[in-house]
Amino acid sequence: MSFPFEALEACRAELEAEASTNDAQAIFPTHGLARLQALGVLSAALPLALGGAWPDATPAAATGLLRLLRLVGQGSLALGRVVEGHVNALRLVSRYGSEAQCAAVAADVRGGGLLGVWVTDGAHPLQLEQTAQGLTLRGQKAFASGAGHVTPALVTARTQADTTVMLRVAVGQGCVIHPSVGGLCGMRGAGTGQCDFVGLAVTPENLIGQDGDYLRQPEFSAGAWRAMAVALGGIERLTTVLRAQLAARGRAQAPAQLARIGRALIAAQTAMDWTRRAAVVATMQDRYEAGDVTATVNLARIAVERAGLEVIELAQRGLGLSAFIRTNVAERLTRDLATYLRQPAPDETLCEAAAWFTQRDLPPTEACA
Ligand SMILES: Cc1cc2nc3c(=O)[nH]c(=O)nc-3n(C[C@H](O)[C@H](O)[C@H](O)COP(=O)(O)OP(=O)(O)OC[C@H]3O[C@@H](n4cnc5c(N)ncnc54)[C@H](O)[C@@H]3O)c2cc1C
Known part of the structure; x- marks a missing residue:
C-alpha cells in the first residue's frame, strides 16, 4: 500500500x-479525525500484513511515519496528539501482544476504533485488583487524550505484587469519563480529560505482554520520537505563519x-534533523545498542523542545502584540505548541543522555539520508 501524502x-x-x-x-475535532480516517492515517502504522502502509523496522517505515505525523501536526497539533497516541497503542500491541490481540486491534481499527495510551495516573493511581468477582481496575488516569472518543484504550496499572502491567480495555461501563481538563490553556482540541475506573471487570485476555513490558527499554524511551514528529509539524507551521505575516505587513x-x-528556519530544520535521527534509531532499533537508541531519542527530545x-519566542517578538490576539492563528499555535512541548521529566532526559554519550559518540544514522 502506498500512502496518499498529497491528499x-x-x-x-x-x-x-x-x-x-x-x-x-x-471541542474535539471529529470532522478532521474522520478525514484522516478516510485517508488511511489510522491504519497506516499497523503491521504491513494487517493493512499497514510500510514494512516494519525499515527506513521506509521511519520516513513514512515521520512524514505522516509531521503533516498532521502542521494542520493541527491537537489532532496530531490524538493520532500519535493511537499509533503508540498500535505499536505497543504489535510489539508485546499475542497474534490474536494484534488481529483484534487491527479489527478495531478497521471498524473505526480510535485507540489511545493512558499512562499518566490521577490522584488515585490505577490498580489491578484480584477480587472475589475476578480482576478489576480501580483508580484514575489523568491527561487522557481523546477521552470520550478513544476505545479501546491501552492503560498501565499497578498490580498487588507492585509490578506494572498493560491492558487493552473497552472504555464504557465501569469507567467515568471527564472529557476535559478544565483550564488547560493549549491543545484544547485533544480531548484531554480524566478517566475514573470504578471497578471495571477485566480478564487475563485484556493483558498485553508481560509485567514490566511497558517500561522496557529501549522501546519505552524510543516511542517519544513520534511526539517530536508531531511537534515538528507545529514548529514548521508557526515558522511559516511568522514569515507570511511579516511579509503581509511589509515588515519582512x-x-x-x-x-x-x-x-526560525534554522530551528525548524534542526528539529527536523533530530527527529529524523530519532526516527531511524527508534524504528530500526535492532541495528543499534539499546543505550544508543534511548540516549539518541532523549537528546532529540530536548533539541526539538529547544527549537519549539x-x-x-521569535514569533511573539517578531509579530508583537498581534501574536497575542485570539483571532490570529499564531496565538493558538503558540499556545498549543508551548503546551505540547511539556513532556515528562525533561531534566532527567537530558542528563541521562548526556551521561551516556560523555564517553562515546552518537551512532551513525546514514540510513536516514
Ligand atoms: C496535550 C497533552 C495530552 C496528553 N495526553 C496524554 C495521554 O493521552 N496519555 C498520557 O498518559 N499522558 C498524556 N499527557 C501527559 C504527558 O504524557 C506528561 O505526563 C505530561 O505532559 C508531563 O508534563 P510535566 O511538564 O508536568 O512533566 P514533569 O515530569 O512533571 O516535569 C515538570 C518539571 O519537573 C521536573 N521534574 C520531573 N520530575 C522531577 C523530580 N522527581 N524532581 C525534581 N524535578 C522533577 C522536570 O524535569 C520538569 O522540569 C498529555 C499531556 C499533554 C500536555
Missing part, C-alpha cells in the same frame, strides 16, 4: 480551520525581522 497535505488547511473554530469551547525586510526568519521554544 493529506491538501487537507491541512481544513484541519487548521477546525482547530481554530473548536479552540474556545475545547527589516534586518532584525530577517534575522528572526533565519533563526525558540520559534515561539
Whole structure:
C-alpha cells in the first residue's frame, strides 16, 4: 500500500480551520479525525500484513511515519496528539501482544476504533485488583487524550505484587469519563480529560505482554520520537505563519525581522534533523545498542523542545502584540505548541543522555539520508 501524502497535505488547511473554530469551547475535532480516517492515517502504522502502509523496522517505515505525523501536526497539533497516541497503542500491541490481540486491534481499527495510551495516573493511581468477582481496575488516569472518543484504550496499572502491567480495555461501563481538563490553556482540541475506573471487570485476555513490558527499554524511551514528529509539524507551521505575516505587513525586510526568519528556519530544520535521527534509531532499533537508541531519542527530545521554544519566542517578538490576539492563528499555535512541548521529566532526559554519550559518540544514522 502506498500512502496518499498529497491528499493529506491538501487537507491541512481544513484541519487548521477546525482547530481554530473548536479552540474556545475545547471541542474535539471529529470532522478532521474522520478525514484522516478516510485517508488511511489510522491504519497506516499497523503491521504491513494487517493493512499497514510500510514494512516494519525499515527506513521506509521511519520516513513514512515521520512524514505522516509531521503533516498532521502542521494542520493541527491537537489532532496530531490524538493520532500519535493511537499509533503508540498500535505499536505497543504489535510489539508485546499475542497474534490474536494484534488481529483484534487491527479489527478495531478497521471498524473505526480510535485507540489511545493512558499512562499518566490521577490522584488515585490505577490498580489491578484480584477480587472475589475476578480482576478489576480501580483508580484514575489523568491527561487522557481523546477521552470520550478513544476505545479501546491501552492503560498501565499497578498490580498487588507492585509490578506494572498493560491492558487493552473497552472504555464504557465501569469507567467515568471527564472529557476535559478544565483550564488547560493549549491543545484544547485533544480531548484531554480524566478517566475514573470504578471497578471495571477485566480478564487475563485484556493483558498485553508481560509485567514490566511497558517500561522496557529501549522501546519505552524510543516511542517519544513520534511526539517530536508531531511537534515538528507545529514548529514548521508557526515558522511559516511568522514569515507570511511579516511579509503581509511589509515588515519582512527589516534586518532584525530577517534575522528572526533565519533563526526560525534554522530551528525548524534542526528539529527536523533530530527527529529524523530519532526516527531511524527508534524504528530500526535492532541495528543499534539499546543505550544508543534511548540516549539518541532523549537528546532529540530536548533539541526539538529547544527549537519549539525558540520559534515561539521569535514569533511573539517578531509579530508583537498581534501574536497575542485570539483571532490570529499564531496565538493558538503558540499556545498549543508551548503546551505540547511539556513532556515528562525533561531534566532527567537530558542528563541521562548526556551521561551516556560523555564517553562515546552518537551512532551513525546514514540510513536516514
Ligand atoms: C496535550 C497533552 C495530552 C496528553 N495526553 C496524554 C495521554 O493521552 N496519555 C498520557 O498518559 N499522558 C498524556 N499527557 C501527559 C504527558 O504524557 C506528561 O505526563 C505530561 O505532559 C508531563 O508534563 P510535566 O511538564 O508536568 O512533566 P514533569 O515530569 O512533571 O516535569 C515538570 C518539571 O519537573 C521536573 N521534574 C520531573 N520530575 C522531577 C523530580 N522527581 N524532581 C525534581 N524535578 C522533577 C522536570 O524535569 C520538569 O522540569 C498529555 C499531556 C499533554 C500536555
